[in-house]
Amino acid sequence: MSEASTTGSAEAQPHVFRDRSFRFFFTARTIAVAGAAVTGVAMPILVFDISRSPFLTSLAAAGTVLPYLVFGLFAGAVADRVNRRTVILCAQAVAALALASIPAAQALGVLT
Incomplete structure (x- = not known):
């Protein structure tokens, strides 16, 4: 063979x-x-x-790690009931906006 x-x-x-x-x-x-x-x-x-x-x-x-502790069970239950692609896209968009706020605040001189 x-x-x-x-x-x-x-x-x-x-x-x-x-x-x-x-x-x-x-x-x-x-x-x-x-x-x-x-x-x-x-x-x-x-x-x-x-x-x-x-x-x-x-x-x-x-x-x-705080968001995992606070929202973990609730987020898991929601993620099981809605479209997973939507959940992933929304979570990544929110994370990107949150992270983009840091350099924006630094550029505006309001980062404390």
Whole structure:
């Protein structure tokens, strides 16, 4: 038995990156995860740079888990009952607006 007959030919197997929806999702998810990673590092540094307080910096870092604790059960119940695509798009849009408010506040000189 040849190897091609046991594993199938490369042409017969679908490649996930040929699917436009998957490519779009993969690109969006990569950008979102990269942004979250940068925010996770930059936010505590920004808080410390502005406040010079280790306590406030630790509160800001700990505050990143607060939404999961407060909204976790409720958000899970809602997400099970509505269109998941809508939930993902709305959540990402709200997160993007919240993060965009930080450089906007800095540019306006009102970041405290």
